[in-house]
């Protein structure tokens with residue numbers, strides 16, 4: 120298995136050449152399947168029996184590859200090569216998410232979550248629809264031992280004014296939930312100074328600004344704030360007057376989410392119509408693949424998943440059947456290596 124390669128091939132054919140249980144995570148931006156509506160009854164019958172239904176036509180911007188979402192036949196191969204307990208993440212469009220995630224589930228994966236990537240830069244195509252502002256990411260898992268996520272590597276940074284501040288969490292270790300959700304250990308969110316626990320919403324700067332305008336600014340030094348008791352007695356057993364654990368930072372609602380947006384220079388002249396920002400892919404790679412592991416992207420495009428792997432010490436295997444995309448992805452990788460060697464040269468000068 121050749122690591123750190125971008126392979127020009129049909130994804131199913133290529134994955135057939137990979138050994139069983141050899142991949143740590145599959146993270147991919149699948150075709151959203153924005154082509155014509157299919158005969159759902161016939162499609163589902165085919166998916167349940169063979170995992171494949173013949174699709175014709177084109178999808179987004181007349182692209183043939185976007186005619187429909189990937190089918191169970193692809194995800195079955197992905198299931199075979201993924202390590203037990205490993206994660207599969209796939210972007211889908213809001214209109215086709217249900218079919219895309221169903222195909223994954225039919226192949227034998229467990230659906231675990233749906234991350235929402237929310238942004239301000241979409242534009243409405245007509246007055247028959249709303250301005251698009253989110254793209255769902257299906258989070259699925261191959262059955263097997265539970266793999267913990269790399270939460271601490273992905274915590275959302277707390278504001279500068281709070282750097283180095285570490286409240287005494289031990290003072291709060293008696294705080295437990297009560298009757299509603301059962302007991303859970305608050306120490307899971309203990310490492311306050313290392314940042315907030317990552318959420319299943321990821322937003323860009325435009326949305327952060329809008330969100331903060333609506334939420335207003337709150338926070339600040341709440342180390343002296345007190346728990347209230349009584350009104351929701353089911354929810355906390357904290358005693359009246361107990362100190363509130365807090366991050367001691369100030370700002371709007373956007374503080375709770377990781378902010379991601381592709382920089383205009385990121386395209387670097389690439390012609391691909393659906394380029395994903397590296398910053399976003401980096402957060403997903405860090406969360407769902409262990410350091411030093413292997414990420415497979417079967418819809419590699421211009422390779423932001425590969426760049427995210429380079430950035431975070433993971434290995435990649437990219438597959439795309441479009442030669443232009445393969446070329447643009449290889450150029451991206453070259454640019455990354457050049458930037459690295461320039462930085463090293465500067466540091467040693």
Ligand SMILES: C[S@@+](CC[C@H](N)C(=O)[O-])C[C@H]1O[C@@H](n2cnc3c(N)ncnc32)[C@H](O)[C@@H]1O
Nearest residue numbers: 129130148184393394395418420421439440441
């Ligand atoms: C949504 S795009 C991915 C774009 C990528 N995230 C980026 O930022 O550049 C989907 C990609 O899947 C590729 N693709 C579609 N069907 C494929 C297949 N059967 N085998 C290999 N690649 C395929 C297309 O050529 C396209 O580049």
